Amino acid sequence: MRKIELEVDLFGSPEGVALSEAALRHFLEGLTLANQAYLRTHPDCPHPYNVAGLQWEMEPIGQEDWQSIPYILERKRADCEDLACYLAAWHRERNGIAAIPDFTHRDVREPTTGGMVSLYHIVVRHPDGRIEDPSRKLGMR
DSSP: OOOOOOOOOOSOSGGGHHHHHHHHHHHHHHHHHHHHHHHHHOTTOOOGGGSTTOEEOOOOTTOOOOOOHHHHHHHSEEOHHHHHHHHHHHIIIIIOOOOEEEEEEEEEEOTTTOOEEEEEEEEEEOTTSOEEOHHHHTTOO
16 A cells, blocks of 8 residues: 655644644545545445444554555554544445534643643534544444
């Protein structure tokens, strides 16, 4: 498999949050569009909830590997942005639903330093506002 790496300086300051969140939305949409292209050329690709053995797995803190569908199918492990972009693409291509990958946000205390950090969790938002969380469905607690 080929890999593309983006190095970006996001979420580095309180002043940059709006710009960082806008960039995050663009990156999520980009991965969803790439997944849609894959689904169009792979009609037998399963729904993410029907991939045998697929589980949510948290990446190490500070590491963010964004996986497209073929990599998810190979590894059988994925975190929230991977799963949400897969599911949003599936809804768009297979069900005609204009679902989007979106995020929730909360500040949490970092256990080792005691400082506050922002935690973003990626979910799927349906046109009616309903939220679907494939990470929870696939093992996140």
